[in-house]
Amino acid sequence: MFEEKLNEIKRRLVEEASLAETMVKYSIQGLLERRADLLDKVINEMEPRMNETEVELDEMCTNFIALYEPRAAQLRTVLMVLKMNNDLERIGDLAVNISTSAQYLIERPQVKPLIDIPKMAEETTGMLKDAIDAFINSDAEKAKRVCERDEIVDNLRDQVLRELITYMTSDPTTIERAIHLIKISRNLERIADLSTNIAEDVIFVVEGKIIKHHHGEEETKGN
Secondary structure, X not given: OHHHHHHHHHHHHHHHHHHHHHHHHHHHHHXXXXXXXXXXXXXXXXXXXXXXXXXXXXXXXXXXXXXXXXXXXXXXXHHHHHHHHHHHHHHHHHHHHHHHHHHHXXXXXXXXXXXXXXXXXXXXXXXXXXXXXXXXXXXXXXHHHHXXXXXXXXXXXXXXXXXXXXXXXXXXXXXXXXXXXXXHHHHHHHHHHHHHHHHHHHHHHHHOOOOOOOOOOOOOOOO
């Protein structure tokens, strides 16, 4: 019964991670393909489901600790699931932020062809998926590789910012649209940070080592 309940918690976390990943993918696909239906789905269907799942998983973990009083490795796993649950819910919030900016952008002409933002999105969703895979398989090496990829996303974000500043300077009519694109790149970068946090948690559970993330915590809502 003990192992069964723990496996159920892990399964639920994987479902939540899959939902978070889909939210990020749809938010970018909606932007690139100018599909309002996908953006609406992220905001009005998937976000409420994400919030419900977070509450349910939180309760499952709390009840598990109260009922079974797990020790050592099992306790570390459940505590990590609680933290990852929170990180995944924040990733959902960030996908909503991206979708909101995308809703504004798809109604207006493009500032420029989007090259680096799709690359950022691909790298970011890959990091999230690999961090979850590393958790499922207790794979510290895979988790370490996720941490190393964070710099790729940071560099792409800087590239986006540099290019858009040039556009805003030369043509002030692009400013509002460019700011939304900068917000999208910042939200993607924060998703990469949260995926790195998850990977660091995996390393802690598997190897007992604490790796400090070099990024500070930032608010995810209302950006």
